[in-house]
Amino acid sequence: MSRYLLGRVLQAIGVVLAISLITFFILNVIPGDPVELMMGEFATPEAIAQVRAQMGLDKPIFAQYFNWLTNMLHGDFGVSYFQHKPVFDMLLNSFGYTARLALFAYVLALVFGLTFGILAAVFHNKFIDRLLMTLSIAGVSAPNFWVAIILQIYFGLTLKWFPISGAKDWNYYVLPAIALGTRYAASISRITRTSMLEVTKQDYMRTASAKGVHGWMLVMKHAFRNALIPVVTVAGTDLGNILTGSMLIETVFTIDGIGKLMVDAINQRDLPLVQGGVMYIATICVIIYLLVDILYAVIDPRIRLGGGAEG
Amino acid sequence: MENNILEVQDLSMSFFNSHGELPAVNHVSFSVKKGKTLGIVGESGCGKSMTSLCIMGLFPQPPGKIVGGQILFQGRDLTKLPAREMHKIRGKGIAMIFQEPMTSLNPVLTIGDQIMETILLHEKVTKAEAKRRALEMINLVGIPMPEKIFASCPHQLSGGMRQRAMIAMALSCEPDLLICDEPTTALDVTVQSQILSLINRLKNQLGTSVMLITHDMGVINEMADEVIVMYAGQVVEQAETAELFAHPTHPYTIGLIRAIPMLDTEVEELNVIPGSVPMLYELPEGCLFAPRCPYATDKCRSHRPEITEATPGHSVRCFRYMSGWEGE
């Protein structure tokens, strides 16, 4: 177990480093000089050169990378070109909104996804199964920003049940969370159903029935725990996707989370902010995937306890 | 009869699919006597496993459906029992061991959990008591270090150990009938005989009746008190073990016995029965064994024989016998 864990942690660190390398280099080949962009068209060449030196942009690119990386490890993500505030603080301030939205959406996605998936598998080929699977394939196919707008029009403007912009109170999060969570509820319910049906065919399910296990105990204790293994992968990836998907939803609902911050930074070509944001989200995702792998080991004793006689 | 724990009478189970009705179990009758072992032998696909799953009510349903007959277990007809009653019988009245110990245990639960589950399900005992009994069972099936195995997961055990754990699980509520579906097929030869003698020992110790399903005549010879031979969903011969081996009557049974490899006799090659079990959707018109039978006549190919008692306690389904034709 500890060896498995250590291996995964080292791998995760490697992945974060690789991501930082990619992020830094691809974002540094952007056409156009960021300093000129930042200082406006009336800046003199001397002033630009001075700022460049100040920002370390005159050094070789590898030196710049290591500089950037070590700064980042100290929590220094640079300073926004336009708002002139430390990127790290800006990200931290916005993260609360994104985290609340993502968590709300994720809980919705998990609760509905797992419930619908299990129900569909238990009532395989019955009406409930067909209905839920039709809904979920539609859910997977609908772009979440469009769902967001439709929700705004219907529940916000027509029925006036929920506010459609800002994030002052919990009820501001309802529509955004539904818009963000729908797609992932759908994908989780699909994989849960498939996985449950696969497990149902296994010999140990027959053994359990032969012991007299039946009903929900058979479904939850014997089928569901085995079915969870592929579900955890999808659910883990989905949490990462929810974090990025919130960019679109935050834009639609004008919530000042990381997503909206990033979208604004992209439109203003605010390089340090984009770079910092990408690194921030990517790192969170890697951590999530690491947690998923640990969760794997908790669920599946074949990983936790290592190989046995036949592995 | 009083001393019959299980009586299967004229049981028929069919699958219904695009080919129409496929008779997987075809008018099968037999009984298991209290404390005795009944062997069911036949090639794969002959309906022996399906018969046992019918008894447990675990055959795939749909497409399977019992179309006739009854299964009397302690006087109650299992085919008509409501699901709730059936759950109580499975594991407690009738327990079952399956062929693949590798895949028949739940990989995410410990051995102890799985044995305790049966006990907790059927008997009103505390968890501590259930654990004590589970450990006792593990000990009983001859697994060393019960405490360690109790906390182990199936993948940490060898095939033989897993099958022992399966047996412990099946016998944990001291069922009246134990159905063993090819219990040793997936195991090494040395482990096979250990498992068989374990089943025999526990049968005597606990007074359990056993229904043993196998394709191996050698296992039958060693274990069974009485044998039925099945072919393509039908019973083709039924007798006490000693009688069957002494006077095999149906050509299929003769073929099966001849196909047993003998170490003490010199043979050029193993005898085999030519051909294979017919698919259920292309059953022959006459006797089901006729296409492979060396003695088949035109009558065999056009008419199906009924099962008849040849000598007292020895029944066979063959025209050859019915018409009084004897021996070779």
Added chain:
Amino acid sequence: MKKKNGKDNRYRSYYQLSWDILRKNHLAMFCLFVILVLVFIAVFAPYLTPYEPNVNKARDRFQSPNPEHPFGTDQFGRDILTRVFYGCRISLSVGIISQLIACFLGYFIGVCAGYFGGKTDTVLSFIIQVFSSFPFLLFAIAVMFILGPGLVNLYIALGLLGWTSTARLIRGEVMRLKNSEYIQACIVCGGSPLRVILKHLLPNCVPILIITVTLGIPNAILSEASLSFLGLGVSPPTASWGSMISEAQPFIRGYTYYSLFPGLAIIITVLSFNLLGDGLRDALDPKLRS
């Protein structure tokens, strides 16, 4: 036994059998039909309506659906139906071309990792892992941020990023195939790696590629819509479903139809590809075949 159509399955090829299975899947066949209609619309977009997609007509602004403009008009008086038809071009071409790029990349990276194994595999698997640790959309946003808006850039960005799942599947399949006797025989007989990869492994991987491409297209279409919605897709005034929804957003209070139609177009397209992909998976997966 009654044999249907008098055909004996033993003498029919793998793809004939797959096609037979797919043909019986009415939902998948319907989706195939819808996709063909969409392709028709994309190809013949200019001839299907009398309007130009990008010409402003201030007089016709914000018309609700009416016989002349079945989907209404937008804030510049452009016919929304026409723009939805033109948007179909963008979506389909982005979906298909980017997935062909992704399929090509995924196959070669996967096959190299699976075939050569050892260090090559370690390095390539690590790269696969790095790429799949990036949330897809975030990466696409970063790449489009650098490349700038534009159709070709969309092909490249989505193609360069969408290969990881293909690579992973191909790697697994190749590792399995490599141990099969006939591939071993070919290697022992001195077949060069390139020959083995192209002549023997590729045909075996085609079903996987067909499935991943079909199921990758809807994701690419959704990503394109998201990118265009964020202003990182095609540059205006080019009509794309995502950018149309983005343009419609400020007008949701007074003019709700505008965002409805491009959204429905996305759903129909993506749904069709998803369902066809599911059908293809059922038809092509030999494990499910009896």
